[in-house]
Amino acid sequence: MRKVFLVVERDVRLFFQYKAMVIMRAIWFVSQIAFFGLIASRMVVIADYFRYYVGGLATMTLYSAAVFIGFDIYEEAEHGVFEYLLSLPVTRRELVLGRSIGGGLRAFIYVGALICISLYVIGVANPLNFILALFSLFLFAFGVSGMSITLAVAIKSSDRFDILMGVLDALMVRLSTAMYPLNIVKEANPFYGWIANFNPLTYASDLFRWGAGVEAVLTFENPLLPLLGIVLFFAFFTFVGIVLYDKRIEGGGWQ
Amino acid sequence: MPPIIRMENLTKKFGNFIAVDHLNLEVEEGEILGLLGPNGAGKTTTILMIATVIRPTEGTAYVGGYDVRKNPDKVRELLGVAFQEPKMLWVSTPWDIVNWHAKVCGLPTEERKRRVKEIMEALDMWNFRHRSVHALSGGMRKRVEIAKVLIQRPKIAIVDEPTSQIDIVGKHKIWRMLRELCNQGTTIILATNELYEADVLSDRVAIMHRGKLLVCDTPKKLKDSIVGGDVVEIQFETDPSPKMVEALNQFKEVVKIMKTKSSTLRLYLNKVEEIVPKIMGMLMKEGASVSSIHMSEPSLDDVFAHYTGLTLEEAQKEGG
Ligand SMILES: Nc1ncnc2c1ncn2[C@@H]1O[C@H](COP(=O)(O)OP(=O)(O)O)[C@@H](O)[C@H]1O
Ligand SMILES: [Mg+2]
Numbered sequence: 001m002r003k004v005f006l007v008v009e010r011d012v013r014l015f016f017q018y019k020a021m022v023i024m025r026a027i028w029f030v031s032q033i034a035f036f037g038l039i040a041s042r043m044v045v046i047a048d049y050f051r052y053y054v055g056g057l058a059t060m061t062l063y064s065a066a067v068f069i070g071f072d073i074y075e076e077a078e079h080g081v082f083e084y085l086l087s088l089p090v091t092r093r094e095l096v097l098g099r100s101i102g103g104g105l106r107a108f109i110y111v112g113a114l115i116c117i118s119l120y121v122i123g124v125a126n127p128l129n130f131i132l133a134l135f136s137l138f139l140f141a142f143g144v145s146g147m148s149i150t151l152a153v154a155i156k157s158s159d160r161f162d163i164l165m166g167v168l169d170a171l172m173v174r175l176s177t178a179m180y181p182l183n184i185v186k187e188a189n190p191f192y193g194w195i196a197n198f199n200p201l202t203y204a205s206d207l208f209r210w211g212a213g214v215e216a217v218l219t220f221e222n223p224l225l226p227l228l229g230i231v232l233f234f235a236f237f238t239f240v241g242i243v244l245y246d247k248r249i250e251g252g253g254w255q
Numbered sequence: 256m257p258p259i260i261r262m263e264n265l266t267k268k269f270g271n272f273i274a275v276d277h278l279n280l281e282v283e284e285g286e287i288l289g290l291l292g293p294n295g296a297g298k299t300t301t302i303l304m305i306a307t308v309i310r311p312t313e314g315t316a317y318v319g320g321y322d323v324r325k326n327p328d329k330v331r332e333l334l335g336v337a338f339q340e341p342k343m344l345w346v347s348t349p350w351d352i353v354n355w356h357a358k359v360c361g362l363p364t365e366e367r368k369r370r371v372k373e374i375m376e377a378l379d380m381w382n383f384r385h386r387s388v389h390a391l392s393g394g395m396r397k398r399v400e401i402a403k404v405l406i407q408r409p410k411i412a413i414v415d416e417p418t419s420q421i422d423i424v425g426k427h428k429i430w431r432m433l434r435e436l437c438n439q440g441t442t443i444i445l446a447t448n449e450l451y452e453a454d455v456l457s458d459r460v461a462i463m464h465r466g467k468l469l470v471c472d473t474p475k476k477l478k479d480s481i482v483g484g485d486v487v488e489i490q491f492e493t494d495p496s497p498k499m500v501e502a503l504n505q506f507k508e509v510v511k512i513m514k515t516k517s518s519t520l521r522l523y524l525n526k527v528e529e530i531v532p533k534i535m536g537m538l539m540k541e542g543a544s545v546s547s548i549h550m551s552e553p554s555l556d557d558v559f560a561h562y563t564g565l566t567l568e569e570a571q572k573e574g575g
Contacts, residue, residue, distance in 0.1 A: 080342045083308045
């Protein structure tokens with residue numbers, strides 16, 4: 001477990017060494033709230049849309065920060081850091097677990113600051129709910145980072161990964177309740193709604209809103225449902241990540 | 256004592272290309288084993304298989320009794336690797352890299368702090384420790400790479416061309432530190448394509464070419480094994496008599512005698528350091544007047560050439 005922790009530490013430190021990226025995203029986040037959120041919510045008829053949007057924005061940002069670990073993997077492949085990591089007295093399982101936790105945790109630490117901004121905007125009704133919501137966001141971030149690692153080692157081409165992540169980001173965000181309530185998605189197209197129903201970003205956004213007390217439009221009556229979804233999401237990609245990482249990482253072929 | 260590493264038909268193919276070809280080699284505990292060969296000989300590939308970074312296509316290796324195929328986790332507990340190409344992200348700093356490495360390898364806090372400082376100072380890196388790798392020269396990056404293993408003091412250290420890109424003063428420093436590491440009980444595998452490095456540092460040298468092991472022995476025995484590899488040139492005040500030439504021919508180590516100039520003989524022989532005093536004694540007894548003697552030993556290059564018909568330099572070009 002100590003070694004998992006050290007792998008986590010490494011990934012967290014690495015992230016904050018990309019200072020420009022960290023600052024740019026913070027600026028993006030704040031402007032989304034200050035401009036898009038404020039202005040767009042004036043056109044939307046849904047009750048309390050501004051707070052709804054800010055809640056979704058927090059999970060969207062968490063998602064894109066957690067995905068970042070996949071790009072690290074390419075950077076590492078390019079500099080041969082992989083071979084180094086594979087030569088260490090750390091098991092493959094510790095390595096992948098550490099990395100998906102590290103990738104999630106650093107996103108969480110980072111977005112944590114932004115979440116505080118959103119909370120200031122939204123306000124918290126019930127602290128206990130909020131802690132549960134934070135915990136689920138935690139797992140969500142680990143799951144996303146595990147997914148990113150899995151895809152990165154499965155694809156092995158940084159160009160294709162880049163494109164795929166762009167597309168995936170668009171689909172995950174658009175076909176979730178990050179920006180609009182489920183019933184509106186369903187009205188637009190039942191198939192879209194069906195996908196949004198199984199989207200971990202939906203679960204995360206909803207739990208966060210539930211925790212923060214933005215309850216005007218909740219997707220799920222029972223918060224345990226999305227929580228279960230997130231746990232499954234996390235477990236699946238951590239497991240698949242471990243198996244794939246071990247199988248695919250050897251032998252080069254990285255582009 | 257059983258060998259600490261035993262390779263059994265260790266083989267790696269990349270597609271149809273055989274990078275390492277049925278290698279059978281043992282490394283004794285506490286020795287420095289030089290793996291000498293031109294670029295492309297398969298040294299790095301061999302090392303990566305031992306370090307469980309890549310899997311053998313065929314055969315296997317036992318490290319500390321553990322099979323690299325079956326117990327890779329156990330194998331890695333024993334190892335420290337300094338790679339040929341420094342493996343680091345450019346946003347990191349040398350201190351971050353070596354300190355984290357020491358943590359992962361389980362050094363206790365106090366010892367870690369002390370050793371990180373000690374080794375970084377010894378390698379003249381302490382003042383650069385907080386620069387990003389991006390701003391460091393190739394030689395500096397290489398030092399960071401080797402520092403990891405020197406700090407770690409693993410049971411088995413694998414160093415792949417540890418002093419390439421490093422200046423001559425730095426090379427000597429690193430050689431001395433590697434020797435010290437070995438004296439403290441670490442077994443070292445040293446992959447290199449530098450003859451001098453292999454010669455001065457290794458207890459035994461395994462010569463590789465095109466994925467195959469040609470020969471493995473102490474540098475001295477390897478050189479001695481080349482019949483007539485040593486050369487002694489004796490310059491006399493006057494032309495040596497045929498009787499004198501005949502007397503020199505009587506030494507069983509002398510393989511061939513050539514008269515190069517009117518008063519100079521060139522002797523091709525073995526074990527130059529043992530035989531020259533005897534020759535000198537004989538010449539004194541016979542009352543010959545010698546004006547100068549020049550000796551040269553065969554180098555590992557001669558050994559390499561003996562087995563491949565190529566000098567190491569020619570083989571480098573071939574290997575790319
Ligand atoms: N991942 C790889 N894919 C294909 N060929 C490789 C790979 N790694 C090494 N080789 C080839 O295997 C041969 C041996 O390489 P290497 O072990 O690096 O030699 P050395 O370290 O002795 O210079 C070279 O011809 C090299 O091109
Ligand atoms: Mg090499």
